[in-house]
Amino acid sequence: MSPTRRSQNLSSQISPHKKSPTKTPQLSQVNTASSIKELKTTSQKGEAQNTQEQKESESKGSGNNTSAKQNTSQPIQQAYNLRSTQSGDRKKLNISEFNPGTSKENIREKSEGVKANKTLNLKSQTKQITTKTPNGKNVTNHHNQNIDDKQSYESPEVRYRFATERINLPRGKVVRCSRSSSANGSRRNSQSPVKLPRNMPPLQVPNFQDKMDYFKEYWRLYFQNEILVADIEQTAHSNYKNLKKIYNLEDYYEHNLIPQVLAYPHKFQHRINQQKLQKQQQQQKLIMQQKQQQELLQQMKSKDGSQPQQSTNNDQSNNNEGSSQGTNGNAPPMTMSKDRMHKRKKHLRRTAAEIERDFTCPYADCGKFYGSEGSLNLHIKIKHNxxxxxxxxxxxxxxxxxxxxxxxxxxxxxxxxxxxxxxxxxxxxxxxxxxxxxxxxxxxxxxxxxxxxxxxxxxxxxxxxxxxxxxxxx
DNA sequence: CTGAGCGCTAAGGAGCTTCC
DNA sequence: GGAAGCTCCTTAGCGCTCAG
Incomplete structure (x- = not known):
């Protein structure tokens, strides 16, 4: 996954809970504890302000209530619009606007309306675009999809292109927002749009301040995110490596070493003796090399002796590395057990979130990305002829x-x-x-x-x- | 002859849709 | 809500080709 995409994902997940701090901490101050403290206090202030405003708006009556609702749903609507424009002509889109203030009647009406068609079919909904005329009247444009389709397919540029059925978004964990979507941990969440959690408090319009440098603040948070993500990735990678090592060791001991030791103990005695001998020989070699190096050093010192110290040190370190490798190299090869070798190996696939999709489909209007070149080639062959x-x-x-x-x-x-x-x-x-x-x-x-x-x-x-x-x- | 590179296929994982 | 069936994608394994 590219860093920008990653950061976008992260920021999209974090953003609903983010409060804009009133003071602008500089980039150099990022790591200080005082800045964190500052952020905390400012966020507390902001929360207090928000609660006060909420109370005021509630006291004003139901008329203002609806506007407040509109305000809260606005960022989500914006996000939805942005997403829909980004995804282009995505055909399958499971999203429904999360309106925290929806009454029970509305929900019932909606559910009855959707009952006949459980999966939300946006094909018909996207066709019906409501626009406002200067007079204030709502005008509904019914686009004739058939005509559009015909036109698009009859144009010579599109004729030889295969229409893709859907776009695979980066498969990461997404947060749910829709009441209609199952927030019970079912698996249908990979390619659906970003959703917000069910129990999320209603979103507040942030109090923008003129003196605040939001650009700087954005980048500060962005770099913080990047650092955190890099850290997480590094840890995950090392964990994965360690797990792999553990698995190999377990496999080796369970299926290779222990049965052989039990069956042919004399062979292993012989091997252990050989290993001891090899270790002794290596130690002797090392000692000899060190002696030679010391002699060389003395000779160099006697002539001019400023630089060779470094080189000898390096040599020594190299030798040490070599020796360590040698000792490791003496270990018997960790081959997989015979039954595992002969039986078709169980594929330990990476999960969708772990796959770094760096291979983007070059065709315009496709925008799919894959984890390997082979997969991309397969896609190009199948989907684009x-x-x-x-x-x-x-x-x-x-x-x-x-x-x-x-x-x-x-x-x-x-x-x-x-x-x-x-x-x-x-x-x-x-x-x-x-x-x-x-x-x-x-x-x-x-x-x-x-x-x-x-x-x-x-x-x-x-x-x-x-x-x-x-x-x-x- | 050998190893690298590539393509294809089957197996299997993950997610989506449909149906009960 | 959950099972079943489906699609899509990734990966291991195998075979083929070709350059060195």
């Missing part, structure tokens, strides 16, 4: 060559793959023709050719339809 890696490279190479030779139209006639963006650029770079050939020019020619293709295909389809309607004329 991009072929496998070698096929893509070959095709890009031939296209570039054809472009140079002036026979690109002929090559494009035989084109049956949907090359990802950047593939041609790579081929151009590989051929060392960066200045001679531009990817945009090739792409322009490809799109022209595709338009010709689509026109020809549409004429064929229409003629076929006519012949189906009037078989006599055909």
């Amino acid at each position: 991009g072929g496998n890696k070698t096929e893509r490279e070959k095709l890009a190479k031939t296209l570039v060559q054809a472009y140079i030779n002036g026979s690109i139209n002929r090559e494009l006639d035989q084109l049956d793959l949907n090359l990802p963006p950047g593939a041609l650029q790579k081929a151009v770079k590989k051929a060392g023709l960066v200045q001679a050939v531009s990817e945009n020019e090739i792409l322009r020619q490809i799109s022209n050719q595709l338009q010709v293709h689509s026109a020809a295909a549409s004429t064929i389809i229409t003629s076929a339809n006519i012949s189906n309607i009037n078989p006599k004329t055909a």
Whole structure:
């Protein structure tokens, strides 16, 4: 996972509980205890202010209550809007607005409305966009999805692209917000949008202060997050390594060493004796090397002797390392037991949260990312008709060559793959023709050719339809 | 001949949807 | 709410190709 994405996730999880401190601590003051104390006091002040304001708004009556509700739901709505715009044309979207002030009647109405369709189908809802005219009237735009779909598929640019069914978001733990979503620990949470916890107190509009440098504050928190995340990752990694070591050791002792010791004790006695001998020999070697080094040092000192000290020290340390490696190397290899070797190994997969998805799908409007290049290649082949890696490279190479030779139209006639963006650029770079050939020019020619293709295909389809309607004329 | 690189397939984990 | 079935994705293992 890239650091920016990670920080975004973290900040998105933390942000609902964050209170904006009144004073702006500088970056250099981050690590001091006083700054923490300061933050605490300011947050307490802020809380007190908020509670006071809440009381006041409650006393004002129900009319203001609704506005307060609107205010509280506003950040969530903003987050929802942001998310929906970020995700583009995501088809499956399970999110419902969390309104803390929703009455029981409303809930009942909503539940009855949704009853017929348990899973929220936003396809129909996103089509119905309500806008406000300058007169203040609500105007509902019913987009004709069928027409949109037709248009989009008939455009030559989209014709040769396979529509993806859904986008996989980074699989991390998400916080729930929706009452309708199950907050009982069920597993359906990986690819759903960010949700807020059920028992979360209503969100308050922060008291913005003019003197506060929110930019600096943002970056201060950002770097704090980064440090924390790095720390967590390091600890997790070391834990994972240790667990792996433990597992290997356990496996080795359980399935390899103990049974063999019981079955052939004499062999192990012999091995232990050999190990002792090897250790003694190594120690003798070490002593000899040290003696030689000391002699060399004395010789150097007698001549000029300022620098060699460091080198000898280094040598010694290297030797020590070597010796330690040697002793480790003498240990019998930790092979897996035979039954484990022969039986198909149980895959110890990383969990979705542990996978660092650094391989992004190059196609526009896809935006999926994968944990390995193989997975990405598989995705490109299956979802985008991009072929496998070698096929893509070959095709890009031939296209570039054809472009140079002036026979690109002929090559494009035989084109049956949907090359990802950047593939041609790579081929151009590989051929060392960066200045001679531009990817945009090739792409322009490809799109022209595709338009010709689509026109020809549409004429064929229409003629076929006519012949189906009037078989006599055909 | 050998090892690296790549692709494919099966196994299995994780999450989503549907149904009871 | 939970089980069953499904999809998607990752990974181990195997085979193939090709350069050295």
